[in-house]
Amino acid sequence: xxxxxxxxxxxxxxxxxxxxxxxxxxxxxxxxxxxxxxxxxxxxxxxxxxxxxxxxxxxxxxxxxxxxxxxxxxxxxxxxxxxxxxxxxxxxxxxxxxxxxxxxxxxxxxxxxxxxxxxxxxxxxxxxxxxxxxxxxxxxxxxxxxxxxxxxxxxxxxxxxxxxxxxxxxxxxxxxxxxxxxxxxxxxxxxxxxxxxxxxxxxxxxxxxxxxxxxxxxxxxxxxxxxxxxxxxxxxxxxxxxxxxxxxxxxxxxxxxxxxxxxxxxxxxxxxxxxxxxxxxxxxxxxxxxxxxxxxxxxxxxxxxxxxxxxxxxxxxxxxxxxxxxxxxxxxxxxxxxxxxxxxxxxxxxxxxxxxxxxxxxxxxxxxxxxxxxxxxxxxxxxxxxxxxxxxxx
Amino acid sequence: xxxxxxxxxxxxxxxxxxxxxxxxxxxxxxxxxxxxxxxxxxxxxxxxxxxxxxxxxxxxxxxxxxxxxxxxxxxxxxxxxxxxxxxxxxxxxxxxxxxxxxxxxxxxxxxxxxxxxxxxxxxxxxxxxxxxxxxxxxxxxxxxxxxxxxxxxxxxxxxxxxxxxxxxxxxxxxxxxxxxxxxxxxxxxxxxxxxxxxxxxxxxxxxxxxxxxxxxxxxxxxxxxxxxxxxxxxxxxxxxxxxxxxxxxxxxxxxx
Numbered sequence: 285x286x287x288x289x290x291x292x293x294x295x296x297x298x299x300x301x302x303x304x305x306x307x308x309x310x311x312x313x314x315x316x317x318x319x320x321x322x323x324x325x326x327x328x329x330x331x332x333x334x335x336x337x338x339x340x341x342x343x344x345x346x347x348x349x350x351x352x353x354x355x356x357x358x359x360x361x362x363x364x365x366x367x368x369x370x371x372x373x374x375x376x377x378x379x380x381x382x383x384x385x386x387x388x389x390x391x392x393x394x395x396x397x398x399x400x401x402x403x404x405x406x407x408x409x410x411x412x413x414x415x416x417x418x419x420x421x422x423x424x425x426x427x428x429x430x431x432x433x434x435x436x437x438x439x440x441x442x443x444x445x446x447x448x449x450x451x452x453x454x455x456x457x458x459x460x461x462x463x464x465x466x467x468x469x470x471x472x473x474x475x476x477x478x479x480x481x482x483x484x485x486x487x488x489x490x491x492x493x494x495x496x497x498x499x500x501x502x503x504x505x506x507x508x509x510x511x512x513x514x515x516x517x518x519x520x521x522x523x524x525x526x527x528x529x530x531x532x533x534x535x536x537x538x539x540x541x542x543x544x545x546x547x548x549x550x551x552x553x554x555x556x557x558x559x560x561x562x563x564x565x566x567x568x569x570x571x572x573x574x575x576x577x578x579x580x581x582x583x584x585x586x587x588x589x590x591x592x593x594x595x596x597x598x599x600x601x602x603x604x605x606x607x608x609x610x611x612x613x614x615x616x617x618x619x620x621x622x623x624x625x626x627x628x629x630x631x632x633x634x635x636x637x638x639x640x641x642x643x644x645x646x647x648x649x650x651x652x653x654x655x656x657x658x659x660x661x662x663x664x665x666x667x668x669x670x671x672x673x674x675x676x677x678x
Numbered sequence: 679x680x681x682x683x684x685x686x687x688x689x690x691x692x693x694x695x696x697x698x699x700x701x702x703x704x705x706x707x708x709x710x711x712x713x714x715x716x717x718x719x720x721x722x723x724x725x726x727x728x729x730x731x732x733x734x735x736x737x738x739x740x741x742x743x744x745x746x747x748x749x750x751x752x753x754x755x756x757x758x759x760x761x762x763x764x765x766x767x768x769x770x771x772x773x774x775x776x777x778x779x780x781x782x783x784x785x786x787x788x789x790x791x792x793x794x795x796x797x798x799x800x801x802x803x804x805x806x807x808x809x810x811x812x813x814x815x816x817x818x819x820x821x822x823x824x825x826x827x828x829x830x831x832x833x834x835x836x837x838x839x840x841x842x843x844x845x846x847x848x849x850x851x852x853x854x855x856x857x858x859x860x861x862x863x864x865x866x867x868x869x870x871x872x873x874x875x876x877x878x879x880x881x882x883x884x885x886x887x888x889x890x891x892x893x894x895x896x897x898x899x900x901x902x903x904x905x906x907x908x909x910x911x912x913x914x915x916x917x918x919x920x921x922x923x924x925x926x927x928x929x930x931x932x933x934x
Contacts, residue, residue, distance in 0.1 A: 285807060299776060299803045301732045303828040303853050306835070445738060451729060458731045463854040465830060564777045565803065566729060578750045579781025580728040 287316050290479035291570075293605055295598035298478040300458075300568045307465045312480040314385050319487070324380065331376050332491065335409065336366045340492075342499040347629040348645075355652035357645060358508065359632070359662045360496045360524060367402050369635065369664030370492060370520045371473055375402035377488030379410050382469040389413040389464065392471040393457040395422055395450035395516070396590035396637065397429025398664055399473030404438035406471075414438040417456040419449040422589045429668050447583050450593045454567050474517025475597035478568030482522075482598055489523025496659060497527040508659035510535045510648065514640040515611065516552070516590050518597035520663035525609060535610070538600060539644045541586035542613035550585035554596045555604060556613040564595075571598040587616035587672060588636035590664075614643035620676060622646055623666065635664030636672065681769040682797050682822075682845050685720050686880045690897035692717060692931050693882060695773065695906035696923075697724030697737070698757045699744030701914060706744070707757050709913055712923035714766045717931025722800060722904065725754040725774030732802040734857025736907040740914055751782045755794050762795035769797035771824065776804045785815050792819045798845045800824045806839055824848050829869055840876035846902060847881045849873060857907045859886035867899045890929045897932055905930060 286309075291297055298308055318324040332338040341364060345357040362370035375392075382390055390412050394400030400416040407414035416433055420442045423430050433440050446452040454477075461470040475485045500507055511528055513521035515538035528534040543551030554561040554572040560582055564573035574582040574594040586592040603609035614622070622642035626634050634642060641660050649658055666673070685691055694713050698706050713721055726741035726749055733741070751774070758770050772791055779787050779801065791799070798821055804812065809823055816823055822845035827836060830853055840847065849870065852863055863869075866883065873881050883896050884904030893903045909926055916922035 290807075297808050298805060299808055300805065301802050301828070301850075302805055302826045303830050303850060305805055305807075306830045306832055446728065446742075455729050455731045459734070459855045462732070465853055562781070564780055566777060567731070568803070570808075573777070575777065575781060577781070579778030580745065581777070 286479060287312050288480060288483055292599045292602035295569070295571050295601040296479055296482060297570050298568060299565045299570065300478045301462060303462050303465060308478055308480065310385065311381070314381050315480055315484050318381055318384060324384070328377055328380055332373065336372050336376065337364065338491065339495040339499070340364050342496060342503060345630050348626065349649070351629055352646060352649040354649040354654065355509070355656040355658045356654065357649060357658050357660060358500070359660050360492060362492060362520065362661060362663045363632070363634065363638070363665035367398070367405050368667065369398040369402065370489060370523060371399040371402035372405060373491055373523070374473065374485050374488040374519060375399065375406040375471060378469070378471045378484065379406035379412060382412060383410055385469065387467055387469045389468045390471045391415045391417065391457045391460045391468055392473060393450065393453040394418050394473065395453070395592060396588065397422070397426040397433070397668060398590060400438070400440070401429050401432050401436070403471050403473070404433040404436035407438065408436045415441060415460065417441050417443050417453040417460070419443045419447070419453050421448040422450065425672055426589055426668055427671065450589070451581060458567070474519045475522045475599060476517040476567060476569060476595065482569065485519050486522045486526055486599065489519050490526040492520065492523040492661065493525065493527025496524055500659065504657065506657070507531055507534050508657040509652070510537060511659045512537045512539065512641045512644050513661040514539045514591060514637045514663060515596060515600060516541070516593050516637065518600045520661050522597060522599055524661040525603070529608065536603070536608065537644060538609055538611045539640045540611060540613040541588060541591035541640060542615040543585040545615055546613065551613070552584040552586045552592050552594070553613040554594070555611045566595045569595070569598050571601045572596050587619060587676065588640065590635070590637040591640060612644055614640040618643035620673065623673060624677070632662070633666040634662055635666050636669045638663045680797070681767065685769050686846070686901060689880065689901045690932055691719035691882070691902040692893070693720045693722060693902050693904045694718050694909040694927065694930070695722040695724055695904065696909060696913065697726055697741050697744050698754045699726060699747045699749030700740040700910070701743060701919065702747050703749060703753060705919060707760055708920045709923040710757065710761055711764055711766060712920045713927045714761065714768050716924040716927035718768060718927050720769045720771065720902070722771050722773045722906070723754060723757060725751055725772060725778060727775035727778055730775060732855055734855040734907060736911045737856050740910045751778045751787070755790050758791065758796050759794035770795060771798045771800055772796050773800040776801050784812055788815045788819050788821070792821050796821065798822045798824050800826070800848060802826065806842065826850060827873060829853055836872060837876045840873055843877055843879045845879070847873060847877065847879055848904070849881050849883045849900070851883050851885045854885065856885055858888035862887070862892050862895055866896065870899050893930050
């Protein structure tokens with residue numbers, strides 16, 4: 285009954301209360317219309333150029349490549365996008381859809397605070413009311429972003445139910461949405477949730493991959509051998525992967541958060557832990573979910589709030605089944621080491637989320653030849669993580 | 679005539695919700711029995727889930743406590759069996775979110791639940807679009823998945839969903855999550871009339887009903903009145919919850 289396919293293989297779908305089904309249909313209709321409306325595209329492209337600062341650069345990481353002694357490493361610099369992460373691409377796109385739908389209010393969830401900041405920014409720019417739900421635990425570890433959201437005029441609601449992290453913030457955002465659905469849009473920040481969200485978020489994040497692919501061809505004259513991105517819900521990863529799906533020679537690698545190590549049980553590796561990461565339904569979508577034997581959603585852990593979530597975007601589950609993308613995991617420890625290495629040898633402070641992708645680069649680059657190329661999505665900058673890192677490495 | 683159909687011989691019916699495992703497992707079974715013996719015409723027996731996104735604070739709190747008490751989906755099914763063993767004859771509907779049911783195994787869940795004496799299922803995060811797999815199994819066991827409709831449901835969608843409804847329709851009275859509201863929406867009568875244009879199946883109304891007076895008012899226009907959060911709160915706050923359940927049911931039940 286949907287206009288666009290609602291599933292990726294057996295994954296995805298619309299597992300939501302009846303009250304929301306019409307809102308999903310309305311959103312899909314608006315998205316389909318906007319996608320083929322040149323005026324909408326022009327407005328979005330102009331904002332991405334003049335407000336976000338796109339295209340973001342492609343940086344050759346010379347010293348990192350030399351130090352690892354294998355593949356040449358290129359960084360797609362989403363950390364240089366306005367607000368400091370890729371999240372703004374999707375927040376602006378959806379906020380423009382909200383204007384088209386004639387709604388005045390957005391609610392958003394946030395883990396690390398990056399999507400909350402992006403949503404608050406888009407709302408300020410376009411004159412929308414913005415409420416951000418954030419777990420109390422995440423509020424404590426991401427104070428600078430909480431203050432940023434408030435400065436931008438958003439209301440930040442601490443969520444004290446459940447584990448007080450991202451999944452509970454999503455529950456609260458959905459409850460608000462269900463209550464105020466006639467006036468409110470849920471600005472979902474990752475490639476998750478019920479259809480059409482995974483498709484919409486991929487579309488708005490695909491600018492990362494389109495730019496990176498063109499930049500590789502223009503600057504190096506060839507495609508990368510390997511593309512690496514971290515995967516929480518998976519929006520930055522699907523954004524960069526999407527441009528290379530039809531280039532079978534390009535290997536795609538997603539990196540989950542292994543937290544304190546998979547055997548410890550304290551992690552967010554949905555694919556990496558086959559005993560607890562099983563097919564399930566959470567937040568409107570059917571995908572791999574960390575859960576107990578009785579189907580209760582498991583508690584997760586990662587040093588990076590943005591990866592600390594029990595489910596993975598449904599398209600990633602499908603890409604993994606198709607063996608088009610491969611998924612691995614990096615521990616807190618490995619991510620913190622990668623974080624410090626990039627600071628020292630490249631003069632770039634990465635987000636802890638992105639540091640998980642870099643941890644995989646550190647493992648993989650030395651095993652590759654010097655004429656091979658790794659493209660890494662540096663999804664965000666690390667300023668927001670300084671407190672966490674200070675407390676951890678000192 | 680099956681239990682569900684006989685329950686609707688007299689209308690309106692009073693349908694409380696209570697979760698298994700709150701305040702602890704044995705007491706919750708006594709509470710459910712007490713509701714049944716004191717005027718409930720049908721009971722929604724609640725299964726707990728860590729992320730109940732359609733529920734307000736009262737039911738969130740109660741189901742979290744149930745989970746802390748170690749309640750499982752199997753305990754929910756055993757509760758149905760125990761109520762039947764104690765001679766409870768009214769229809770019992772299991773209400774729970776989809777993930778724990780998937781984890782239990784769809785076919786095994788339906789088989790065990792129906793065998794225990796379950797008369798139907800309510801799964802708030804499973805719209806008909808995603809229910810084919812479960813519906814196929816339910817057909818074999820001749821047990822309905824209750825159709826939910828909402829004030830936001832469009833006319834053509836309402837027609838489509840109402841046509842396939844069996845047992846009864848669960849009409850969500852307001853846009854929102856479960857929980858007490860001070861007023862019954864003025865458009866409720868009109869909403870019910872819209873549903874009735876498409877089906878002869880009984881229409882039961884839930885979400886937000888929190889006083890006997892509101893229940894009576896809704897009972898004027900609906901075939902059944904569902905009371906969840908108010909029931910859970912009043913019984914949960916009591917020092918003598920089993921007795922509180924009896925009093926609650928007597929306050930809400932409809933005179934025959």
